[in-house]
Amino acid sequence: MLTKAEIAAVAALAGRVRLVAYAPHSGFLVGVAVVTSDDRVFAGCNVENASYGLTLCAERSAIAAAVGAGARAIRAIVLVTATGRACPPCGACLQWISEFGGPETEVIWASVAGDTVRWTLGDLLPCAFGSSVSRP
Numbered sequence: 683m684l685t686k687a688e689i690a691a692v693a694a695l696a697g698r699v700r701l702v703a704y705a706p707h708s709g710f711l712v713g714v715a716v717v718t719s720d721d722r723v724f725a726g727c728n729v730e731n732a733s734y735g736l737t738l739c740a741e742r743s744a745i746a747a748a749v750g751a752g753a754r755a756i757r758a759i760v761l762v763t764a765t766g767r768a769c770p771p772c773g774a775c776l777q778w779i780s781e782f783g784g785p786e787t788e789v790i791w792a793s794v795a796g797d798t799v800r801w802t803l804g805d806l807l808p809c810a811f812g813s814s815v816s817r818p
Contacts, residue, residue, distance in 0.1 A: 695715045703740065713726075716758075756779060762791075
């Protein structure tokens, strides 16, 4: 589990990259930082497209950066939004996280105001397709 200090540091990075997100269609800026099993941190932001299905979520952007650097295991993922309530990753992003994580992988939401909510991937996606996440 990430410590409170680690969450704060990783959330600060995600918060900074959130500010450069490209979201002209929704106005919903998201920043994410992925912590790999060897404690490297990779950031990403959402990149929208007029053809909305081609939009790249921040979670997948950060995971792609980690994979491009050779990472294959995610320990935790922290996402930052300006919403006033917890905002977990979408189903597609949860499936991406499951490709490189397991049921105990931490998924942490942080608001720009500093509120946080913690889940595990197993809590959010108990029946991931083709992954090691435990099934009922």
